[in-house]
Amino acid sequence: MSLMIRSSYVSHITLFQPRNSKPSSFTNQISFLSSSNNNPFLNLVYKRNLTMQSVSKMTVKSSLIDPDGGELVELIVPETEIGVKKAESETMPKVKLNQIDLEWVHVISEGWASPLKGFMREDEYLQSLHFNSLRLKNGTFVNMSLPIVLAIDDDTKEQIGSSENVALVCPQGDIIGSLRSVEIYKHNKEERIARTWGTTSPGLPYVEEYITPSGNWLIGGDLEVFEPIKYNDGLDHYRLSPKQLREEFDNRQADAVFAFQLRNPVHNGHALLMNDTRKRLLEMGYKNPVLLLHPLGGFTKADDVPLDVRMEQHSKVLEDGVLDPKTTIVSIFPSPMHYAGPTEVQWHAKARINAGANFYIVGRDPAGMGHPTEKRDLYDPDHGKRVLSMAPGLEKLNILPFRVAAYDTIEKKMAFFDPSRAKEFLFISGTKMRTYARTGENPPDGFMCPSGWNVLVKYYESLQESEAKQQAVVSA
Amino acid sequence: MSLMIRSSYVSHITLFQPRNSKPSSFTNQISFLSSSNNNPFLNLVYKRNLTMQSVSKMTVKSSLIDPDGGELVELIVPETEIGVKKAESETMPKVKLNQIDLEWVHVISEGWASPLKGFMREDEYLQSLHFNSLRLKNGTFVNMSLPIVLAIDDDTKEQIGSSENVALVCPQGDIIGSLRSVEIYKHNKEERIARTWGTTSPGLPYVEEYITPSGNWLIGGDLEVFEPIKYNDGLDHYRLSPKQLREEFDNRQADAVFAFQLRNPVHNGHALLMNDTRKRLLEMGYKNPVLLLHPLGGFTKADDVPLDVRMEQHSKVLEDGVLDPKTTIVSIFPSPMHYAGPTEVQWHAKARINAGANFYIVGRDPAGMGHPTEKRDLYDPDHGKRVLSMAPGLEKLNILPFRVAAYDTIEKKMAFFDPSRAKEFLFISGTKMRTYARTGENPPDGFMCPSGWNVLVKYYESLQESEAKQQAVVSA
Numbered sequence A, B: 001m002s003l004m005i006r007s008s009y010v011s012h013i014t015l016f017q018p019r020n021s022k023p024s025s026f027t028n029q030i031s032f033l034s035s036s037n038n039n040p041f042l043n044l045v046y047k048r049n050l051t052m053q054s055v056s057k058m059t060v061k062s063s064l065i066d067p068d069g070g071e072l073v074e075l076i077v078p079e080t081e082i083g084v085k086k087a088e089s090e091t092m093p094k095v096k097l098n099q100i101d102l103e104w105v106h107v108i109s110e111g112w113a114s115p116l117k118g119f120m121r122e123d124e125y126l127q128s129l130h131f132n133s134l135r136l137k138n139g140t141f142v143n144m145s146l147p148i149v150l151a152i153d154d155d156t157k158e159q160i161g162s163s164e165n166v167a168l169v170c171p172q173g174d175i176i177g178s179l180r181s182v183e184i185y186k187h188n189k190e191e192r193i194a195r196t197w198g199t200t201s202p203g204l205p206y207v208e209e210y211i212t213p214s215g216n217w218l219i220g221g222d223l224e225v226f227e228p229i230k231y232n233d234g235l236d237h238y239r240l241s242p243k244q245l246r247e248e249f250d251n252r253q254a255d256a257v258f259a260f261q262l263r264n265p266v267h268n269g270h271a272l273l274m275n276d277t278r279k280r281l282l283e284m285g286y287k288n289p290v291l292l293l294h295p296l297g298g299f300t301k302a303d304d305v306p307l308d309v310r311m312e313q314h315s316k317v318l319e320d321g322v323l324d325p326k327t328t329i330v331s332i333f334p335s336p337m338h339y340a341g342p343t344e345v346q347w348h349a350k351a352r353i354n355a356g357a358n359f360y361i362v363g364r365d366p367a368g369m370g371h372p373t374e375k376r377d378l379y380d381p382d383h384g385k386r387v388l389s390m391a392p393g394l395e396k397l398n399i400l401p402f403r404v405a406a407y408d409t410i411e412k413k414m415a416f417f418d419p420s421r422a423k424e425f426l427f428i429s430g431t432k433m434r435t436y437a438r439t440g441e442n443p444p445d446g447f448m449c450p451s452g453w454n455v456l457v458k459y460y461e462s463l464q465e466s467e468a469k470q471q472a473v474v475s476a
Helices: A039-047 A050-055 A079-090 A099-109 A122-131 A154-160 A190-199 A205-211 A240-250 A269-281 A306-321 A341-354 A383-390 A420-426 A429-439 A450-475 B042-046 B050-055 B079-090 B100-111 B122-132 B153-162 B188-199 B205-211 B242-251 B268-283 B307-319 B341-354 B381-390 B418-423 B430-439 B450-475
Strands: A028-031 A059-062 A094-097 A133-135 A141-143 A166-169 A175-186 A215-226 A256-262 A289-295 A328-330 A359-362 A397-399 A406-407 A412-416 B029-030 B059-061 B094-096 B134-135 B141-143 B167-168 B176-187 B217-225 B256-262 B289-295 B328-330 B359-362 B396-400 B405-408 B413-416
Touching: A039 A175, A079 A175, A094 A154, A094 B205, A099 A175, A099 A215, A122 A133, A122 A175, A122 A190, A122 A215, A122 B341, A122 B381, A141 A341, A141 B341, A154 A175, A154 A215, A166 A215, A190 A205, A190 A341, A190 B188, A256 A341, A269 A289, A269 A359, A269 A406, A269 A412, A269 B242, A289 A306, A306 A328, A306 A450, A341 A359, A341 A383, A383 A397, A383 B122, A406 B122, A406 B153, A429 A450, B029 B042, B059 B141, B059 B242, B079 B176, B094 B153, B100 B176, B100 B217, B122 B134, B122 B188, B122 B217, B141 B341, B153 B176, B153 B217, B167 B217, B188 B205, B188 B341, B205 B381, B242 B328, B256 B268, B256 B341, B268 B359, B268 B405, B268 B413, B307 B328, B307 B450, B341 B359, B341 B381, B381 B396, B430 B450
Parallel strands: A094 A166, A256 A289, A256 A359, A289 A328, A359 A397, B094 B167, B256 B289, B256 B359, B289 B328, B359 B396
Antiparallel strands: A028 A059, A133 A141, A166 A175, A175 A215, A406 A412, B029 B059, B134 B141, B167 B176, B176 B217, B405 B413
């Protein structure tokens, strides 16, 4: 997400006029569980707020926004039933998951897609594809812009036959859960791609990685997993579920939560924006607005900065004090990235409602990318926030458009863009930033804290080394 | 629309359980105007019901379904203002309309797309594209599945400059109205096509005829037309506006209106279905259900039967008594055809709400066609009615799925398909019917009334004659 958005009138966008917010009423009863989480960002806060830990076994009331559908979905089998369920699953037909399937199992099982309780059956799929929303039994709508579906091939379909339930096998070979009361229907890839991306052009990363090689059938059903999904990549402690995040927000007595989705390193322009947002929420009367800094942790395209590097960079930014750890939670959003622009940004926002966020910051061209075959942005850079502001089911979320930040060459720091002295500002896009880091050139002072910048420089150095080695192997 | 739908469980579809119907309450006040209409189908009825004409100048109350947005849009300038408005329009930048643009002006100006008051501005366009619906100021949704937009090229955009209003020039060269408070925005054809059709494959008739050759900009604004759109093709008397249709339904004291959209000749299977529908509505307690037999009159693809031939065929069917003229209104629906399947069928249904229909009959693969480059249906034949039954803004409409009708070779007539003696039924698709007519072969007795069939045979004979002449010219 770059900071190049220019200020312009955006109709229907509520700027700091909260919708359905309840800054002082405490309506939801949530049972707070002690977290055995090792997320160092949380520890950083705990060190400064030791007294807060004392409430961690109490039942506290929450002022957080309601999850979609009214109740947070959690699909992890209770410990007492795991034995029986595991034995049962051994007898079921098996569906083998790939890495992105597993990321979706993770997402669904923790309730990011609440009220969705499993991979979509056809009616849900069709509503998602055509209306970007699902109608609930009470007649209201929840947003659901991306089809969350599981593809199977002809052989697997045949093996399933008329079985009602199937076992889900993770890439490492273990059965991790099951899908119940399944429904199998045709996977029309062309239609799915066209309606989700607004193009069928070759070169869409998620499509090439995941959809094109997938089977001709989709299987929907109710999901159950035996235990929380872990990746054992040294980053699991950053992966807080919506329930854990809600507990943490309540623990900090947040009366407003503003979410910032990102898949790029954090620079001082981001920090300026986030700190400014908190300031404005305080001015609005909120007592303790908390920032959810929420990097996406699932599939990303090859030239994005990898998750582990980004997490290290984010940790330096917090250590450096650019963001206040006391009012910031850094956690990983487990969804894979679609690069589907206006369709995907709705998913990014909706999932954060389920994690307790009632404010969502949206920038220029969210979830966008260059057109894979034409020299232009795939999406109109303004469409993301416009579509988001009009999306069914997101009425209760307050959309906060980015203010334009750029490098102020006089003040030598990132600052909100002042059109009256436009020439004194330098716009540094994500591409430019990556070019700096790759070529070993330093960005202007004050663009990013030096410790965070070093993480990126080291990453690109290691990348060049491994590329050089590969080339050496090829030439040998 | 063929009759080949097989009976199968369709979830969420209300079969003869009316939603929000009000069979006996009279809530809407409509001022009934005497119609100077020459639609022979209406005259056919008037001859049999002379007494009904006597109420034509009274104010009667209506029990019809409310139009979308609560009020029927009509955008025809009052007679007293025409002079001023025409003079004013002479001074405005001009936008030249083609034939399909004009069909849309017709559609919008008569309120088929209520509450839409002109060609879409960008916010409406985005909502239509992403959500198939528009959010009203009161927070409710109306269905709006097709982008109703007007394209202009670079030169026209430049000529318009910063003008607030533009004059609309019909293909014959006259100014027919204006678009006010205009907004010009980018026409991303690829995205529009992908999201509307679910494919970007070459060979989509509406795309090739209308979108591909169109300009790179869309212009939205409030529409005004100087007088009702006429085509002077001898069929204008069939083109009743939603207001005229509502008046006619009230005149006949209809307490239920069931609409049947078609773009093919009517055979006895259709007639069986329509008569059966009326019977079942009577059984439900309605006193006078009226059928709106509503052939589409705008752009259709080259191999469809032309409108004038279809209208002649429909008139024979009514003369023949296959349908009861007393409880049937035949009128032309002025919209152009998209062949956009599940997306378009919503438009077909929504427009009929505005004309007063509270029941809508939907068949197999509505608004569908073969995939232009692959050997399969473009859409899953079941998706149309499923999407329709779940569409936002259509909750108040009762969706009536087709029952399967086929030719009963024992009884020698069209009958509802009986699976217990499947072998005795013959399915005659639209393609098969056209092949019969083209080759001069007669379909089985009882498939269509002979006078209606003759209309088709003559049409295909004339087609072959003109083809033969063209070939002669080419060889000469």
